[in-house]
Amino acid sequence: MFKRFFAVTSLVMIVSLLVGCGPKQPAKASFEDCPKPEVFCVGLVTDVGKIDDKSFNQSTWEGVVQAEKELGALVKYIETTDSKDYDKNIAQFADAGFDVIVTVGFALGEATQAAGKKYPNVKFIGVDQFQAPGTEVPNVVGLVFPEDQSGFLAGALAAMMSKTGKIGAVLGTDAVPPVWRFGEGYRAGAKYINPNIEVNVVYHNDVGFDKTFTDPEWGKTTALSMIDKGVDVVFGAGGKTGNGALLGCAERGVMAIGVDTDQYYTVPEAQKVLLTSAMKLLTPGTFELIKMAKEGKFPQGGNYVGAAGLAPYHEFEDDVPPEVKAKIQEIDKALKDGTLQTGVPPAKPE
Amino acid sequence: MDWRRLGFIGLIIVILIGAVVLVGGAKVSPPVIVVSMLATTIAVATPLTLGALCGIYCERAGVVNIGIEGMMLASAFFGWFAAIYLNTILGVTPLPSLLAGVLAAVLTGGLLGLLHAVLSVTYKVDQIIGGTVINILAIGISGFLNRQLFFERGSIFGGEVPHAPGVLPRLRIPLLADLPVVGRIFEQQPIAVAAIVLVLLTHFILFYTRWGLRTRAVGEHPRAADTVGINVSRVRYANVIIGGLIAGLGGAYFTLESVPSFEPLMTNGRGFIALAAMIFGNWSPFGAWAAALVFGAAQALQINLQFFREQIPPQWAFLQQAYIVGLIPYLLTMVILTGIIGRTTPPAADGVPYEK
Numbered sequence: 001m002f003k004r005f006f007a008v009t010s011l012v013m014i015v016s017l018l019v020g021c022g023p024k025q026p027a028k029a030s031f032e033d034c035p036k037p038e039v040f041c042v043g044l045v046t047d048v049g050k051i052d053d054k055s056f057n058q059s060t061w062e063g064v065v066q067a068e069k070e071l072g073a074l075v076k077y078i079e080t081t082d083s084k085d086y087d088k089n090i091a092q093f094a095d096a097g098f099d100v101i102v103t104v105g106f107a108l109g110e111a112t113q114a115a116g117k118k119y120p121n122v123k124f125i126g127v128d129q130f131q132a133p134g135t136e137v138p139n140v141v142g143l144v145f146p147e148d149q150s151g152f153l154a155g156a157l158a159a160m161m162s163k164t165g166k167i168g169a170v171l172g173t174d175a176v177p178p179v180w181r182f183g184e185g186y187r188a189g190a191k192y193i194n195p196n197i198e199v200n201v202v203y204h205n206d207v208g209f210d211k212t213f214t215d216p217e218w219g220k221t222t223a224l225s226m227i228d229k230g231v232d233v234v235f236g237a238g239g240k241t242g243n244g245a246l247l248g249c250a251e252r253g254v255m256a257i258g259v260d261t262d263q264y265y266t267v268p269e270a271q272k273v274l275l276t277s278a279m280k281l282l283t284p285g286t287f288e289l290i291k292m293a294k295e296g297k298f299p300q301g302g303n304y305v306g307a308a309g310l311a312p313y314h315e316f317e318d319d320v321p322p323e324v325k326a327k328i329q330e331i332d333k334a335l336k337d338g339t340l341q342t343g344v345p346p347a348k349p350e
Numbered sequence: 351m352d353w354r355r356l357g358f359i360g361l362i363i364v365i366l367i368g369a370v371v372l373v374g375g376a377k378v379s380p381p382v383i384v385v386s387m388l389a390t391t392i393a394v395a396t397p398l399t400l401g402a403l404c405g406i407y408c409e410r411a412g413v414v415n416i417g418i419e420g421m422m423l424a425s426a427f428f429g430w431f432a433a434i435y436l437n438t439i440l441g442v443t444p445l446p447s448l449l450a451g452v453l454a455a456v457l458t459g460g461l462l463g464l465l466h467a468v469l470s471v472t473y474k475v476d477q478i479i480g481g482t483v484i485n486i487l488a489i490g491i492s493g494f495l496n497r498q499l500f501f502e503r504g505s506i507f508g509g510e511v512p513h514a515p516g517v518l519p520r521l522r523i524p525l526l527a528d529l530p531v532v533g534r535i536f537e538q539q540p541i542a543v544a545a546i547v548l549v550l551l552t553h554f555i556l557f558y559t560r561w562g563l564r565t566r567a568v569g570e571h572p573r574a575a576d577t578v579g580i581n582v583s584r585v586r587y588a589n590v591i592i593g594g595l596i597a598g599l600g601g602a603y604f605t606l607e608s609v610p611s612f613e614p615l616m617t618n619g620r621g622f623i624a625l626a627a628m629i630f631g632n633w634s635p636f637g638a639w640a641a642a643l644v645f646g647a648a649q650a651l652q653i654n655l656q657f658f659r660e661q662i663p664p665q666w667a668f669l670q671q672a673y674i675v676g677l678i679p680y681l682l683t684m685v686i687l688t689g690i691i692g693r694t695t696p697p698a699a700d701g702v703p704y705e706k
Binding site for chain 2: 050052168198201202203205206207211214215216217218220221223224225226228229230240243244247251267268279
C-alpha cells in the first residue's frame with residue numbers, strides 16, 4: 001500500500017514540477033514599482049496559445065516590445081493555457097498596478113470588459129474585440145481591423161492568378177467574427193473579379209475555440225482535399241490551422257496566401273508557394289494605442305481601427321503580372337476611400 | 351472475424367462517401383470525389399488506427415490505457431526534436447534525420463509504455479490514474495521543452511525555430527500510382543502504410559500465435575493463465591510496452607509525416623478518439639481499423655459538405671452546421687455500444703490488477 005502511495009505521489013510531484021515551471025520572463029527587478037505613476041508597465045494576456053505562435057499573439061507582442069524599446073515601458077506577458085483563466089490572468093496584471101493591459105483575441109472580449117469595469121484606472125486594449133455600440137466601457141478600446149477588406153484583396157488576387165477557375169480558403173471557426181470576415185471578404189473579392197469563379201471556403205467549425213486555431217493537421221488535410229478537386233490557390237487563415245493549409249500547398253506546389261502577418265517569415269517551409277499574405281497590421285496598431293495611453297491621449301472607449309493590406313509578393317514578384325498588381329492597388333485604394341464596399345457584415349448573421 | 355460489425359462499418363463509410371458524391375457529383379466528377387475522400391479518410395485514420403492498436407495490445411493483456419493521447423503527444427515532440435536536432439545542429443541530411451526522428455518517437459512511446467506498465471502492473475496503481483498521469487506528464491514535458499529548447503534566447507537553436515527537414519516522402523507503388531485519377535491512393539507516406547501493415551500483423555499475432563493466445567489469456571483470466579505457468583506480469587509488461595511503441599509511431603505521424611512543425615497540444619484529443627475506435631471495433635485490429643476509417647470518412651464528409659455548400663439542397667442546409675456532421679462518429683459509437691449490431695465485450699480482466 002505504501003509503495004503504491006509513494007509511486008503516485010512522486011509522479012504527481014514530478015508532473016507538477018514540470019507543469020509549474022512557467023516561461024522565464026526577462027527578469028527586471030522593478031515590476032514591483034508598477035503602481036508608481038512614473039513607472040509605465042504594459043502587460044499582455046494571450047489567447048489560448050503561445051506568445052510565439054508566429055501569428056497573432058506574436059505580432060501583438062512585438063507591438064508591446066516596441067513600446068519597451070521606444071517608450072521605456074516595462075513589459076510582461078502571460079500565456080493563457082485554459083479559457084477559464086482569462087479573468088485570473090488579467091487580474092494578475094491589474095492587481096500588480098500595470099498601466100496598460102493588452103488582451104489578444106476575440107475570445108477575451110467579455111473578460112476584458114468585465115476587468116475594465118472592475119479596474120477603471122487601467123487602460124485596456126482588446127485586440128480583435130469589437131466594442132458594440134451601447135456596451136462600451138470608457139477605459140477599454142477595441143483594436144479592430146477591416147479583415148473583410150484584407151480578405152477581399154486576397155480573393156481578388158487569387159481570382160486573377162487562378163488558372164483553373166477554382167480557388168479555396170481554409171479557415172478557423174466562423175464563430176469568430178474576424179475569421180468570418182476574412183473568409184467572406186475573400187469570397188466577395190473573388191466574385192468581384194470574376195462572378196463565375198468557384199470559391200470554396202471551409203471553416204474548422206467542428207471543434208471548440210480552444211482547438212480550432214491549433215490544428216495544422218486538419219488544415220493540411222483540408223487544403224489537400226481542395227487541391228485534389230482542382231483548386232489552385234488556397235488562402236489559409238486561422239493560426240496554426242491555416243499554417244497547415246500553407247504547408248499542404250507547399251507539398252503540392254500550389255499557390256498559397258497567408259494571413260494576419262507576412263507569413264513569408266513565419267512559415268519558411270511555404271516560401272516557394274506563398275503569393276502574399278492578407279495582413280492585419282497588429283504591431284503598429286498595438287504600439288500606437290500604447291503610445292496614446294502613455295501620452296494621455298487614449299481614446300474614451302469604443303474602437304480603434306488599425307490598418308489591413310496585402311504583404312509583398314516576395315518570390316512571386318516577377319510572376320504577378322503588372323496589370324494584376326495595378327488592379328490590386330486600385331481596389332486597395334477604392335476600399336480605403338470607401339468608393340468600393342465589400343458588402344460583408346461585421347459578423348455572421350444568426 | 352466479426353463480419354456483421356465490419357459490414358456495418360463498411361456500409362457507413364460507403365454511405366458517407368456516397369452522400370458527398372450525390373451532393374457534389376454535378377460539380378466535380380464522382381471518381382475525383384471518391385478518391386479525394388479516400389485520401390482524406392486514410393490520412394485522418396492513420397494516427398487513430400495506431401492509437402487504437404496501442405489500446406488493443408494493452409487491453410487485450412488486461413491493462414486499460416487512457417494515456418494514448420499523452421504517449422502520442424510526447425512522441426510527436428521528441429521525434430520532431432530529434433529530427434531537427436540531427437538535421438540542423440549535426441548537419442545530417444533530411445531523410446536520415448526524419449527516420450531517426452521516427453525511431454526517437456517510437457522509443458518515447460515505448461518508454462511511456464514502460465512507465466504505464468510499472469505503475470499498473472508492478473505498483474497496481476489504478477490504471478485510469480496511471481493513464482491520466484501520462485497525459486498530464488506529456489502535456490507538461492512537451493510544452494515546457496518546446497519552449498526551453500526552441501524559443502528561449504540562450505537555447506541550442508538560438509531562439510529561432512529552425513527550418514524543419516520536411517516530412518517523410520510519399521512511397522509510390524509502381525504502375526498503380528501512375529493511374530490517372532486513382533493513382534493518388536497508391537501514393538502514401540510510410541507511416542500510413544505502416545499502420546495498415548501493423549493492423550494485419552496485430553491480427554495475426556493476436557489470433558494465430560502462442561504469444562497472442564497468452565496475451566488474450568492474461569487479459570481474460572489471469573489466474574487461469576498463471577496456473578498453467580504463464581508469467582502474467584511479464585506478458586502485461588511486454589504488451590503495454592509494445593502498445594507504447596505503436597502509439598509512438600502514431601505520434602511521429604503528426605510532426606514527421608503530416609506537418610513539419612510541433613504545436614503544444616497538437617494531438618487534439620485524437621488519442622481518446624482512438625480509444626473510441628478500439629471500442630467501436632470490439633477490441634479487434636480490423637474492427638478498430640474500420641472504425642478509424644469511419645472517423646476519417648466523417649471528417650472528409652464534413653470538409654466536403656462545406657466545399658460543396660452551394661450544391662446542397664436548401665432543405666438539407668442544416669447539415670452544414672459542421673457540429674452535426676462532426677457528431678456522426680460519436681453518435682455511431684454510442685449506437686454501437688447499445689449493442690444493436692452485436693455486443694461489445696471488453697476483455698474480462700481489463701483494468702483489474704492481478705494479485706497472486
